[in-house]
Amino acid sequence: MTVLPIVISPDPRLKQRSEAVASITPDIIALVENMFDTMYASNGIGLAAVQVGVLKRVIVVDIEWHPRERHERTIAIRGNPIALINPEIVHSSEDERSHDEGCLSFPGHYSEVIRPDSITVRYQNLQGEECTLDATGLLSTCLQHEIDHMNGIVFVDHISRLKREFIMRKLIKAQKNATNLDS
Numbered sequence: 001m002t003v004l005p006i007v008i009s010p011d012p013r014l015k016q017r018s019e020a021v022a023s024i025t026p027d028i029i030a031l032v033e034n035m036f037d038t039m040y041a042s043n044g045i046g047l048a049a050v051q052v053g054v055l056k057r058v059i060v061v062d063i064e065w066h067p068r069e070r071h072e073r074t075i076a077i078r079g080n081p082i083a084l085i086n087p088e089i090v091h092s093s094e095d096e097r098s099h100d101e102g103c104l105s106f107p108g109h110y111s112e113v114i115r116p117d118s119i120t121v122r123y124q125n126l127q128g129e130e131c132t133l134d135a136t137g138l139l140s141t142c143l144q145h146e147i148d149h150m151n152g153i154v155f156v157d158h159i160s161r162l163k164r165e166f167i168m169r170k171l172i173k174a175q176k177n178a179t180n181l182d183s
């Protein structure tokens, strides 16, 4: 089990477009496993590769996992883990839903984001097979959030400039404080 460090905003990598995965190599499979470990350890329901500093079109989601105490430590009981390679939204509903979104790259910050309620995503699984997934509700929101990451878009890009600037100021301040503590 490898929990990787998470890229925290503001970091220029979060604004970059990730590259398509040409083939599912053992490195990609290891990356996916480490991304699941990192996501569960960080209490997240989704993670994009860029958030662990890898600019590849790879995301993992599991909106149904839950923590359980076992032998005096907390482990993640997997619910419905899905790894998506080169995911692409091929259809979005007219209906929308609003969700109070957070992001592991924006620790402690949340904001309502309105997105299409249902989407259809085309992707490759870890066997390299072409798959299609119809998602609605929270899974749809989560997938759209992660697919945004691969295009250099973060959830605060969907909110008002005023709210976004407020969150960015707090993050810059937190980063400065952390640097001061380190030195």
Ligand SMILES: [Zn+2]
Pocket (backbone or CB within 6 Å): 102, 103, 104, 105, 145, 146, 149, 155
């Ligand atoms: Zn995120």
